[in-house]
């Protein structure tokens with residue numbers, strides 16, 4: 806599935822989802838990287854050692870979720886836009902998703918946006934909490950958006966503006 810349409814299967818995703826117990830403790834990374842390519846900037850970006858050392862440059866990232874504090878510093882460093890941070894502890898009925906966003910216009914903090922799934926289908930509306938777009942992000946802004954709690958593993962993109970429905 807991934808190779809033909811770019812969308813991972815449920816089975817592929819299952820191996821990448823942080824354990825439920827860890828998700829209950831606060832923000833945590835989810836790395837949706839499935840293809841063995843010579844790439845490791847996620848490893849060099851993580852100063853907490855949560856992304857384990859690559860034995861081979863073609864390895865897939867291996868995560869120690871207990872070392873990850875959800876800082877999100879790895880998100881903008883992934884050329885595959887494959888890294889997200891999920892916070893299921895944000896509120897009673899909302900989670901947050903932090904995602905890389907390389908489109909224009911950028912959303913403004915506080916703005917409502919469409920929430921999209923991995924296929925680009927609209928699944929709801931959310932509110933932009935934070936836009937990180939500094940020197941560190943180096944033209945890969947990182948957007949943090951609220952999502953209904955049940956969609957924390959579904960929302961992986963946003964559309965600025967939207968149809969307000």
Ligand code: SF4
Nearest residue numbers: 851873874876877879
């Ligand atoms: S979110 Fe922060 S702590 Fe977690 S893997 Fe990324 S850089 Fe490391």
Ligand code: SF4
Nearest residue numbers: 838844846847883885
């Ligand atoms: S930087 Fe992104 S594409 Fe490269 S290995 Fe890490 S997660 Fe995969």
